[in-house]
Amino acid sequence: MDMSDLSGKFLIAVPTLDDPNFRHTVILLCEHSREGAFGIILNRVLMNSFRPLLKAFDLTESMVDMPIHFGGPVRPEQGYVIYSPYDAKYGAVRVEGGLGVTTSKEILHDIAAGKGPKKYFFALGFAGWSSNQLEEELLLDSWLVGPVESALIFTVPLAERWKHAAKAIGVDLDRLVPRSGKA
Numbered sequence: 593m594d595m596s597d598l599s600g601k602f603l604i605a606v607p608t609l610d611d612p613n614f615r616h617t618v619i620l621l622c623e624h625s626r627e628g629a630f631g632i633i634l635n636r637v638l639m640n641s642f643r644p645l646l647k648a649f650d651l652t653e654s655m656v657d658m659p660i661h662f663g664g665p666v667r668p669e670q671g672y673v674i675y676s677p678y679d680a681k682y683g684a685v686r687v688e689g690g691l692g693v694t695t696s697k698e699i700l701h702d703i704a705a706g707k708g709p710k711k712y713f714f715a716l717g718f719a720g721w722s723s724n725q726l727e728e729e730l731l732l733d734s735w736l737v738g739p740v741e742s743a744l745i746f747t748v749p750l751a752e753r754w755k756h757a758a759k760a761i762g763v764d765l766d767r768l769v770p771r772s773g774k775a
Contacts, residue, residue: 595727598624600688604736604757613665618757619719622693629721635753636662654704663715673699675709688740711746
């Protein structure tokens with residue numbers, strides 16, 4: 593696997609990853625380059641309802657409600673929407689499988705009005721890695737890498753996403769044995 597660009601992949605935390613921000617997480621890796629990486633955690637909820645924050649997003653009402661997820665520890669005040677199908681009008685980063693990721697308030701206004709994209713996932717904050725940091729974590733076996741599956745983002749229950757993502761690449765996290773010893 594080419595580790596120089598893992599954009600559009602899932603990062604799946606191994607069971608031994610103890611960082612409280614990333615323990616048992618699945619991350620959509622939106623961008624990855626020599627400069628670093630950017631992703632959104634897909635299986636942590638901050639709030640079950642979007643409605644208490646309507647004013648913060650310049651909204652007075654919403655036809656829909658949605659949970660607010662913890663996207664990661666970086667810039668927790670910034671909102672990110674993963675959505676499908678991709679539409680360039682939201683100034684989005686295009687991700688694998690017809691997904692887009694944007695910080696545009698316009699998409700939140702469209703979702704609230706009931707005329708936004710068919711599928712969406714809203715998070716505050718993101719996960720970020722500096723140059724070579726993610727590659728080092730991969731070499732230390734902190735993460736598994738898997739293909740993006742949009743159903744995981746939009747339909748698989750949050751409590752099942754971590755194991756579901758690993759199972760999709762043939763890994764049973766309950767049976768995964770950490771690497772040890774020296775060769």
